[in-house]
Amino acid sequence: MKYLYYFSKNIHSAIKQDPPGTWMPHVPKGCVRLSSGFPDASLVPVDELSQAVTLLLNEERDLPLHYIGSPQIEKLHTQLLERMTERNISVKREELLITSGACQAIDLIARILIDEDTYIILESPTYMEALEIFQNYTGRILTVPVDEHGLNTDMLEELLVKRKQKGKPMPKVLYTIPTFQNPTGTTMSITRRKHLLNLASTYDFLVMEDDAYGELHFHEPVPTLKSLDREGRVLYIGSLSKVVAPGMRIGWVAADREWIQTLFRFKKDLDHPFAQSVMATFLASVDWESHLQSCRDVYHRKCHAMIDALTTYMPREVTWTKPDGGYFIWLTAPGVDTTELLNQATQKGVSYIPGKHFCLEQEHGQDKLRLSFSAAREEEIVEGVRRLAEVLGRR
Amino acid sequence: MKYLYYFSKNIHSAIKQDPPGTWMPHVPKGCVRLSSGFPDASLVPVDELSQAVTLLLNEERDLPLHYIGSPQIEKLHTQLLERMTERNISVKREELLITSGACQAIDLIARILIDEDTYIILESPTYMEALEIFQNYTGRILTVPVDEHGLNTDMLEELLVKRKQKGKPMPKVLYTIPTFQNPTGTTMSITRRKHLLNLASTYDFLVMEDDAYGELHFHEPVPTLKSLDREGRVLYIGSLSKVVAPGMRIGWVAADREWIQTLFRFKKDLDHPFAQSVMATFLASVDWESHLQSCRDVYHRKCHAMIDALTTYMPREVTWTKPDGGYFIWLTAPGVDTTELLNQATQKGVSYIPGKHFCLEQEHGQDKLRLSFSAAREEEIVEGVRRLAEVLGRR
Structure with missing residues (x-):
């Protein structure tokens, strides 16, 4: 690479790999x-979002078009908190961070947790965009197969036991889409969910739960990992992309306050006040259920x-x-x-x-x-x- | 910090400092x-943007609300390229990356260039949001005063000469708002602009030119650093926040292709297709000049x-x-x-x-x-x- 000298050493191993792009x-x-x-x-x-824009700008004029200011942004927080409560995810205001889609959530969490020495665990197969994001941070990726009951936690345990025995570095983070997984469509059983959380506790790692599809259950709803988590090990990632519109780029993280504060610090001014205000106005206007x-x-x-x-x-x-x-x-x-x-x-x-x-x-x-x-x-x-x-x- | 063990070592020095937030x-x-x-x-x-949304969604329906798909996104690229051409910034399509405001541009460039061993140069005073972003990447920040003719390039030269003589590590990047600076309102003189580019060449560093205010000249327009750059050392950052609406979060980077490709890789799916499509529709509907x-x-x-x-x-x-x-x-x-x-x-x-x-x-x-x-x-x-x-x- 012509410009290698100038690049951050933190991305050297990433940029030596294949060119980017999903x-x-x-x-x-x-x-x-x-x-x-x-x-x-x-x-x-489409029409409801269009009407939401018209309503919002008629009522608030330039407010939602500035960096901050629209009361709708706080309203969106309340709406997301309420929805999580209905799904037994009990989270306080300071434990919620709205992001620009699930991808920004994944990237931000990766940014604060993962350096090139960090071992992480991914499902195999997994969401390709997430795989690319993680590869931008570390090459030390371990994988555990997914079968018809989701991530195979017995194989995960085997992997952890072996690494421990051999004195190898232990993983710090596991990323999973436990419900209606991308790409397999499978769902982690309750038994495995509990097993996974026990393993996280025993082997001291964090769990990133990507719940982008969780609302789209054809039968009974499935309890999220976050709702089963008693130790604050789960960083929950939500998204409205699959249930409203991906182009609005509304995602969020629900996690312990210390995580949210640090994520907020690194997110900086990357909010989308207008998109968030439109979404809040839209959500207030529809029968969500x-x-x-x-x-x-x-x-x-x-x-x-x-x-x-x-x-x-x-x-x-x-x-x-x-x-x-x-x-x-x-x-x-x-x-x-x-x-x-x-x-x-x-x-x-x-x-x-x-x-x-x-x-x-x-x-x-x-x-x-x-x-x-x-x-x-x-x-x-x-x-x-x-x-x-x-x-x-x-x- | 309770959770220090889990954090990426790349952010250890940043998170030991004061809590976040502009x-x-x-x-x-x-x-x-x-x-x-x-x-x-x-x-x-406000009304023009509202009309742009109505027009866009009437014509394209759900297209601009997906991840990709709206032809407006490509049109926005063309519009920005044309505008830059009018300002003597000659950039090809593959040298342009649209970002979520100037802040994402600054953060992305910092991400690919700066690690905690990288020395960078900032103006003093400088844009506080940028200062916070850079502090998230490195503590090795050198400063050069701004006076009524902008960044004092003689003092910059002195600093560079001294570091060279003493065999100290040399800076890799300088960040400047040369035109109508935030916070001073001052503008770098043409002589100093040329001096700065000469120094960049001699001492082999890159220049991040933040031009968020460049269009807002009360008298004659001022040539950008990018338009004077013959060596591809300038990474130009544009923004529509100050001339349309900050809440739309439309910024961009114009730079050599290799930079754009790498920035694209790390930007991932953090586009705002809807905001970009609305902006293109708006720009097509107004007399921009x-x-x-x-x-x-x-x-x-x-x-x-x-x-x-x-x-x-x-x-x-x-x-x-x-x-x-x-x-x-x-x-x-x-x-x-x-x-x-x-x-x-x-x-x-x-x-x-x-x-x-x-x-x-x-x-x-x-x-x-x-x-x-x-x-x-x-x-x-x-x-x-x-x-x-x-x-x-x-x-």
Whole structure:
């Protein structure tokens, strides 16, 4: 690198790796987009947000357009606290920090916790954007597999026991999406949740709980790790991206006061007062529970349609997860290189994300792929799965 | 700190210092707010932004509310590039990165360049938010005074020569607001701009040029450092906060491609697609040159009113800068402790920011204070200055 001399030594190991950017397939026109983790267009409250802007600016004029000043920003805090209370997450005002989406939350937490000597634990597979963020901070990443009951805590315990025995450095942080995981759609069982928190206590590490999909349960709601946490080890990350609109970039962290204070210090002026004020105005204007229920119903129906289509069309050896919520299904096609197959698939008219992009050890994702049922219409989902099955069957 | 064990070693020295947060005075009701760096309320295009939102969401529906997708985001890049071209800053698309305000730009650049061993140079006084951001990365901060012609480059040269002679570590980055500086309102002369760039070349450091106020010239425009830079040493930081609305959080970096690529990598998903799309729609709908001219006229008039009032009311020993643009005047009251005086002043009905908050060595700002003529109305400015003069005269 021409400019290596000038770079911070803290990023030297990161910048020696591959160029940046979350990987997304090229999707030709007319292609069914099962790659995209966007919300369903009909569930994005376009008119309500537009009306919220008009109402807000009529009432408050320039106030929400300055750095600070709109009372809506405090209102958004109250709304998020109330919603968490309803979900048995008991958090005080000073334990809440609003961020610019879940990604800023993850990046900020990484910034205050992780240096290049810090060992961390990720699920395998995991959210690819988070994987990239963590790789920007450390190369010392351990992984634990996810199965149909979420993160395999027995394997986690085995890993921790072995490292302890061998006197190896112990991890300080574990990042998990316990509920309707991205990319697998699986959910960590209650038994494992408790096991994980016990391990965190015994081996003294923190847990970053990314709950971006938690509200989107097709059946019973699942208790968050944060609601089970008795030691303040869980840094909870929430987001309105999947239930309102990602472009509004409203996320948050709920954690002990000392964490929030430090996160706030490093966040600096990176708030979005306007977006936050609009969101508060919007939330005050809708029946939130009924909006969430519509989201759950639509995604449940779409998930069902995708599973039906998979059952109908897929070759026998292909298997997939059966989510109880969220946006994604994780598919295993034994013997297939899903990266190689993608070109054929998009030519045939369907896109997905190859499994390797969600895995630190990319070979672990070679015969896997992520399908999203969130954005495409039901009939597109069926047709997309049919096309994918054809491509898989033809090999 | 209870949790010190868990923190990244990269922030250990930062978190041992004072608690976070940009300092702002408590301003009682009825107080003339000369502390606030907000734009004039009448210049914030509330209705135009509201209309832009309505237009955008009517036309594009959910597109600008997803992570990516709205063509407006690319349009905003074009608009910023065109505007820079008009100001003789010749930058290609791949040399531009839109950020969440100038603060994200400063923080991101600091992140990729500065570790706790990096020496940097700041102006004294300087933008307090930037000072806090840099202190989050390094304690090795050198300062060079600003006088009525901006950063004193002779003193900078002296500092560099001495460090070189003594074999001390040399600074890698200098941060400056060369035009209508925050907090002094002064502007670096052309001679000094060239001198600075020569020094950067000779002593091999980079220059962060914060140009948040550059468009707000009362007379002739001033050439940016970036437009004079022949070696790619300047990382230019632009912002629409002072000329449209801070709450929209639109800033940018213009710099060589390798910098932009690395900044992009660390910025991750921290864009604000909605805010960016609204801004592009707004910019397409206004006569930008005429909007800027209105801003210049209003701030010129207010600055004039403030200087007139200062001349009329201030005790003889008090002096102040005479800005050719921007938002601020820097006042020196020999023998006064402006931090101690603030309580009296706000009781008397006027607020300001004590000079120490803009200085790394806080004692350098003891008898200084920053007055802002941007937000208060003209008659308020006159009355505020009168009140301040009374408090200063009474001591």
